[in-house]
Every structure is written in C-alpha cells, then in structure tokens.
Amino acid sequence: MDIALDTLKFIDLSASSIAFLFIVGFIGGLVSGFIGSGGAFVLTPGMMSLGVPGTVAVASNMCHKFPKALVGAIKRFRYGQVDIKLGLVMAASAGVGVQVGIKLQNFILDKWGQSGSNLYVSLSFVAVLVIVGGYVFYDAMTSKDDGGAEPMAPLAKRLQKIELWPMMTFKTAGVRISMWFTVPVGFATGMLAATIAVGGFIGVPGMIYVIGASGLVASATELVIAFAMGLGGTINWAMHGMVDIRLTLIILAGSLLGVQLGAIGTTIVKESMIKFVMGSIMLIVAVSRALAVPKYLAELGLLDVAPENVALMDKASFLIMCAALLMGAVIILGSMYKARKASAKEEAAYGQA
Numbered sequence: 001m002d003i004a005l006d007t008l009k010f011i012d013l014s015a016s017s018i019a020f021l022f023i024v025g026f027i028g029g030l031v032s033g034f035i036g037s038g039g040a041f042v043l044t045p046g047m048m049s050l051g052v053p054g055t056v057a058v059a060s061n062m063c064h065k066f067p068k069a070l071v072g073a074i075k076r077f078r079y080g081q082v083d084i085k086l087g088l089v090m091a092a093s094a095g096v097g098v099q100v101g102i103k104l105q106n107f108i109l110d111k112w113g114q115s116g117s118n119l120y121v122s123l124s125f126v127a128v129l130v131i132v133g134g135y136v137f138y139d140a141m142t143s144k145d146d147g148g149a150e151p152m153a154p155l156a157k158r159l160q161k162i163e164l165w166p167m168m169t170f171k172t173a174g175v176r177i178s179m180w181f182t183v184p185v186g187f188a189t190g191m192l193a194a195t196i197a198v199g200g201f202i203g204v205p206g207m208i209y210v211i212g213a214s215g216l217v218a219s220a221t222e223l224v225i226a227f228a229m230g231l232g233g234t235i236n237w238a239m240h241g242m243v244d245i246r247l248t249l250i251i252l253a254g255s256l257l258g259v260q261l262g263a264i265g266t267t268i269v270k271e272s273m274i275k276f277v278m279g280s281i282m283l284i285v286a287v288s289r290a291l292a293v294p295k296y297l298a299e300l301g302l303l304d305v306a307p308e309n310v311a312l313m314d315k316a317s318f319l320i321m322c323a324a325l326l327m328g329a330v331i332i333l334g335s336m337y338k339a340r341k342a343s344a345k346e347e348a349a350y351g352q353a
Helices: 015-035 040-048 054-078 084-145 154-160 179-196 200-211 215-239 245-265 271-290 293-299 307-352
Strands: 167-170 175-178
Touching: 015 040, 015 245, 015 307, 040 054, 040 084, 040 245, 040 271, 040 307, 054 084, 054 179, 054 215, 054 245, 084 167, 084 179, 084 200, 084 215, 084 271, 084 293, 154 175, 154 200, 167 179, 175 179, 179 200, 179 215, 200 215, 245 307, 271 307, 293 307
Parallel strands: none
Antiparallel strands: 167 175
C-alpha cells in the first residue's frame, strides 16, 4: 500500500531541537543498554513532543535501533548475558510481526491521516505502558522485598512442563521450552515494534514471564531481536519514504554513547533495579502520552477542546517527558555509582584483612 508523500511532515531542526534529540538519544541508549528495551519508549514520544509525526518517529527510531542494538548486543555478549539461540528463534517470528505491524500502520495512515496515526501511536503507548509498566514495577517491588531474588515466573514454570514438539533448549537462559511458546512472544514483539517502535515492552517481559529467562538474560537477548527487527523494518519503512535520516543520525549519535554505559551498569546493579527502572519510566511516559491524546482527538473532530487547553496539555506532556528522561538517567547512573562505591569498600576491606 503506497502512501502519498504529502501526508508526511518533516520538521525543521533548530539548535535547541538538535540538542534535545541528542540528549533524548543518549538517555534512550542508556536505558536500552541497561534494560534491553531498545529505549524507544522515550525516543518515539520524545520525537513526537517536538512535532514529529508518529509514523516518521516510529520509522526513524527503528532505523537508528539496529546499529545501536548491535553495539549493545556485542557488549553484553562479552559479559556472557546474551542467549544467541533464543534471540534468533524469537527474531524469526518477530520478523513476521514487523511486516504485519507496518501494514496496519500504513492502513491507519491512509484511512485517517496523520492525526489518526498519531492517535493510534499514542493510545497504543498508553495502553502498553500502563499494563506492562505497572506489572513490571509491581514485580520489581516484590523482588526487592524478597531480598532481590528472582524466582522463575509461575506461568513459565507451567509452560516448561508441557512437552510439545519441537522442544528447544537455551543454554545461556537455562531454559527448555516448546518452540511454539516462543512464537507468540516473538510475533507480538515484532508487531509492536513496527507500530510504535517499542518491541522490548513485550519482548523482555515475555522472555521473563512466559519463557522463563532471567531479567539479565532477557534484557540482553532482546538486543539481538531488536537488531534483526530494526534492519528488516527500516528497509520496509524506507521504501515508504518514512525515515527521516536527520533524526536517525542525531539520536544514534547520542544513543551509541549511552548504550555502552548502560550495558556496563548491568554488571554491577541488581536485577530488581533493572525492573524498577523499566517500570518507573514506563508509567511516567504513559502520563506524558496520555496528555497528548486530546489534541489528536480534536484534530479528528472527535473532541471539542479549546486551543489554549491543547497548548497547556502539550507543554505539560513535554515537561513530563523531560522528567521521565531525567529520572531514568538519575536512577541508572545513581545505581551504578552506589554499586561501584559498595564494591570498592568490599575490596578495601578484603585488602585490609
């Protein structure tokens, strides 16, 4: 399905917007390397807060994702955290999901225009962020109360007991499960990545709670899936003229710095903290995107909102987005600093002994 280029809007870039995108890219990369979600849940809304259309934000984000994901995957593979086999198996069904998601996004854009597409992206963000973010945050709090232990999810335990051919063993993840239970998780990851550029929201929790991988292995393996999805999705989006290479290069420059720092953080921070960061940022970004919904409803003639109220909600949405970015950076860097400090004290005490 072809899309007329006149339906697209490529924003003008000022010095301030370039700086903002670079910072968003850096923090998105930091979060990506730390929790393996791709960081798109801050990157896509971040671009949209500057006026970038939802489809362009999704496509440009996906374009920047695969080289960044490759860097993060290699870094964490060296730490022994990546299950290559699991990543490739998941990527196979995710690739199908990407193509289906792109077709759905194109259909919405053709039928309801850019406002309809922006509304779809924003509503999808809010729904996924609240559901997944709330569950992950609750699980992080529970794990923390239990002393940071990460027992296997009950659902994953039940599914692993079902002998449904073909059974697959993933050594790094320490999991043996039917291939058919990986398919829906992979497909959902790809479809969500193509529609709102946030496959990790499904991929990481799916590998933890459905397949049974640890948070550390799931977040690392998601980077392999993100690379495969990003490469295939970028080619498809580019053929529709959706990729704004300027946005891609700016956020990529910032994220390549952040992703390596975030990957280092996973080696010294407790797994419960990884979940805590993921859940916290998701819930804050959900509020930011929810405040943008009335604007798109008004543009479609579905809601009567005064222009001054729309402007106020737009500003509030942007400020909350900035708060989420700042909070994510503070939590991650603060956790890394505390872990380093504690490690240094232990080493000093051991040396004195």
